[in-house]
Amino acid sequence: MNPSISLPDNGRFFEIRFESIGGLGAHAAGQVLATAAVLKMGLNGAHFSSYGSEKKGSLVRSFVRLGPAQRPIRTSAPVETPDAIVVFHAALLRNGATFAGLYRDGTFIYNAPARSVPKELAQLPSSARAIGVDALGIALKEQSRPNAVLLGTLCGAFPFLDAEKVLEALAEEFAGRHPEALAANERAFRRGAEEFETLKGVGRAEGDLPVARAEPAWGFETQPVGGIIPEPGNTVWNDLSASRAGFVPVFNRERCIHCGLCDLVCPDFCLVWEDGEQGSRFERELVGVDYRYCKGCLRCVESCPASAMTKKTETPGLADRLRVPLFPELVA
Ligand code: SF4
Numbered sequence: 524m525n526p527s528i529s530l531p532d533n534g535r536f537f538e539i540r541f542e543s544i545g546g547l548g549a550h551a552a553g554q555v556l557a558t559a560a561v562l563k564m565g566l567n568g569a570h571f572s573s574y575g576s577e578k579k580g581s582l583v584r585s586f587v588r589l590g591p592a593q594r595p596i597r598t599s600a601p602v603e604t605p606d607a608i609v610v611f612h613a614a615l616l617r618n619g620a621t622f623a624g625l626y627r628d629g630t631f632i633y634n635a636p637a638r639s640v641p642k643e644l645a646q647l648p649s650s651a652r653a654i655g656v657d658a659l660g661i662a663l664k665e666q667s668r669p670n671a672v673l674l675g676t677l678c679g680a681f682p683f684l685d686a687e688k689v690l691e692a693l694a695e696e697f698a699g700r701h702p703e704a705l706a707a708n709e710r711a712f713r714r715g716a717e718e719f720e721t722l723k724g725v726g727r728a729e730g731d732l733p734v735a736r737a738e739p740a741w742g743f744e745t746q747p748v749g750g751i752i753p754e755p756g757n758t759v760w761n762d763l764s765a766s767r768a769g770f771v772p773v774f775n776r777e778r779c780i781h782c783g784l785c786d787l788v789c790p791d792f793c794l795v796w797e798d799g800e801q802g803s804r805f806e807r808e809l810v811g812v813d814y815r816y817c818k819g820c821l822r823c824v825e826s827c828p829a830s831a832m833t834k835k836t837e838t839p840g841l842a843d844r845l846r847v848p849l850f851p852e853l854v855a
């Protein structure tokens with residue numbers, strides 16, 4: 524489906540899937556978009572989100588389905604074959620399911636620093652449109668949130684989404700609860716609508732991308748005996764990178780006095796220690812951070828008395844470059 528001024532009536536709905544983590548405002552963005560479409564643009568629309576434990580950092584998907592006013596929407600199923608996917612957090616690009624089901628001529632909007640082209644975009648269909656926008660950077664500068672920026676980009680990419688109407692709905696959403704955020708959200712939205720970069724031909728896949736549908740592993744004939752754990756797991760396999768909202772602690776060993784205060788406040792035990800070197804006055808020395816387990820709360824930075832931990836903006840690949848594995852034997 525190509526962008527055009529009116530919603531194309533090609534027999535199916537125009538479907539959008541927001542891929543996000545809790546705390547970045549994907550649910551609110553979907554709600555604002557569907558509200559604007561139905562109440563202000565004369566379209567029919569539906570919206571709902573799917574999330575687990577409703578905690579900051581857990582996976583959230585938000586679905587918006589739009590159609591002409593006269594066509595009823597009788598499904599409330601998740602959007603499996605989207606015309607557009609909007610990715611709120613760069614870490615989600617590592618999950619193949621983020622790309623699932625995109626049409627060959629679909630649009631993939633991702634949040635990443637300007638001029639960065641994540642290698643994961645190669646999974647896209649070769650005929651798809653990829654659109655990058657530094658939603659986090661803009662949101663931080665304008666004291667807004669990535670959802671306002673990404674809504675702006677979506678409207679910029681699809682002119683049939685009336686940007687002024689979406690902005691009105693965005694203002695109404697925040698007018699009651701956060702009136703102080705209105706001006707900042709509008710600035711972020713307008714920058715999102717203009718400051719994006721369109722890339723073509725970054726994908727290598729041919730045709731529509733396959734749908735990711737979780738089939739039930741067990742039915743009445745195959746379910747295992749109760750009371751056993753067939754696939755024992757361990758929190759060692761957890762990957763909390765997607766919980767970070769733009770910042771990482773960066774460790775400077777030269778400054779460290781190995782006092783351990785950072786380890787006392789770290790909620791996820793991601794700091795890596797080794798025996799002190801021969802002749803060192805420290806029995807144990809801090810050697811780095813395992814970013815696999817770091818959720819970017821920055822308590823270590825706040826508590827460090829020697830400025831050995833500093834807050835840095837997370838750029839693509841930074842955490843992978845600086846990571847010191849806590850369990851080297853498990854690193855693939
Ligand atoms: S709090 Fe600072 S000085 Fe102390 S161990 Fe941690 S990084 Fe080093």
Ligand code: SF4
Pocket residue numbers: 771772785788789790791792793794812816817818819820821822823824
């Ligand atoms: S930011 Fe620091 S305290 Fe927070 S999880 Fe990461 S290493 Fe631990």
